[in-house]
Amino acid sequence: MFKKIKSFFSSVKQKLVKSSTNIKQTVSVVLGDKIEIDEESYEKITDALILSDISIQTSEKLIKKIKDRLKSEKFDSDSSEEFFLTLINDEVTKILEMRDSELLLKDELNVILFSGVNGSGKTTSIGKLSLLLSKITNKKIMLVAADTFRAAAVDQLRIWSERSNSIFFSSDQKDPASVVFSALDFAIDKKVDIVIIDTAGRLSNNSDLMSQISKIEKIIISKTNKPPTESLLVLDGTSGQNSLSQVKKFQETIGLTGVVITKLDSTSKAGFAISVSNDYDLPIKFIGVGEKIEDMIPFDAKEFGDALFK
Numbered sequence: 001m002f003k004k005i006k007s008f009f010s011s012v013k014q015k016l017v018k019s020s021t022n023i024k025q026t027v028s029v030v031l032g033d034k035i036e037i038d039e040e041s042y043e044k045i046t047d048a049l050i051l052s053d054i055s056i057q058t059s060e061k062l063i064k065k066i067k068d069r070l071k072s073e074k075f076d077s078d079s080s081e082e083f084f085l086t087l088i089n090d091e092v093t094k095i096l097e098m099r100d101s102e103l104l105l106k107d108e109l110n111v112i113l114f115s116g117v118n119g120s121g122k123t124t125s126i127g128k129l130s131l132l133l134s135k136i137t138n139k140k141i142m143l144v145a146a147d148t149f150r151a152a153a154v155d156q157l158r159i160w161s162e163r164s165n166s167i168f169f170s171s172d173q174k175d176p177a178s179v180v181f182s183a184l185d186f187a188i189d190k191k192v193d194i195v196i197i198d199t200a201g202r203l204s205n206n207s208d209l210m211s212q213i214s215k216i217e218k219i220i221i222s223k224t225n226k227p228p229t230e231s232l233l234v235l236d237g238t239s240g241q242n243s244l245s246q247v248k249k250f251q252e253t254i255g256l257t258g259v260v261i262t263k264l265d266s267t268s269k270a271g272f273a274i275s276v277s278n279d280y281d282l283p284i285k286f287i288g289v290g291e292k293i294e295d296m297i298p299f300d301a302k303e304f305g306d307a308l309f310k
């Protein structure tokens with residue numbers, strides 16, 4: 001869907017440079033002029049992958065796949081570093097390609113629910129997405145301010161709706177699920193094509209937050225007779241693997257269809273994205289690499305692999 005404006009987006013390679021430098025340097029130091037990879041080298045490279053915030057489970061899986069391949073493929077000791085990085089790149093891309101990263105949109109009312117903890121980048125990502133969609137489709141878009149916890153959050157979303165020429169829905173109701181209820185009535189009445197729902201990331205406690213998001217999902221199901229078209233969890237890339245526990249909690253509470261990983265421009269931990277996909281069986285739909293609209297990039301496994309390892 002976004003392919004026709006591909007040149008519009010920032011260069012993933014440039015934005016992920018902090019993450020890629022680490023892995024490449026280690027591989028270069030470890031392999032140096034080795035003519036074969038010994039156990040010690042494998043261990044050092046595994047450590048480097050883990051340090052770049054790929055989970056232990058995923059790092060070990062990658063190394064195992066590479067070992068298996070080297071049983072039948074000859075190790076090219078003339079360009080050991082490049083050869084090895086190509087192997088990792090290949091395996092990482094295979095993992096990331098297993099799940100469909102394309103944003104799903106149907107010819108009916110689409111509901112896109114955004115969830116995630118406070119500050120992860122939900123509102124910004126929604127703003128960028130509505131702008132992107134308004135650029136490439138003629139669909140009627142509506143943003144719903146269901147983060148009733150903070151007044152500033154409502155204004156922040158309103159500004160994005162103005163910039164993207166989309167309909168803005170907010171309400172005086174304090175209960176976010178009630179806001180979503182009214183918003184969906186309105187959307188159905190006005191024949192809106194895409195409803196994007198912004199939610200709160202912090203309530204008085206975590207179980208309140210989880211029951212709130214679950215209630216919102218139930219309202220969507222009862223109003224549209226199906227789960228949200230997309231249910232996207234937004235993760236702060238700078239938290240790296242620390243945010244993996246959030247994935248688990250949200251996944252236990254609602255049916256996620258994918259993740260958006262933000263702030264990958266300001267971290268060396270981009271590797272954790274591979275674990276999100278591998279360990280939780282979720283596609284990455286977008287990555288955020290800065291504050292501008294061109295900095296929210298539709299995820300492409302090959303491009304991501306190349307940015308980290310090529």
Ligand SMILES: Nc1nc2c(ncn2[C@@H]2O[C@H](COP(=O)(O)OP(=O)(O)O)[C@@H](O)[C@H]2O)c(=O)[nH]1
Pocket residue numbers: 116117118119120121122123124125201234262263264265266287288289290291295
């Ligand atoms: N560098 C960078 N900053 C981001 C990105 N996405 C969001 N932010 C910033 O993160 C902060 C929190 O974002 P916000 O959308 O308000 O988070 P929310 O609480 O989840 O709605 C804001 O200052 C955003 O500008 C990104 O991809 N890169």
Ligand SMILES: [Mg+2]
Pocket residue numbers: 122123124147153198
């Ligand atoms: Mg917000």
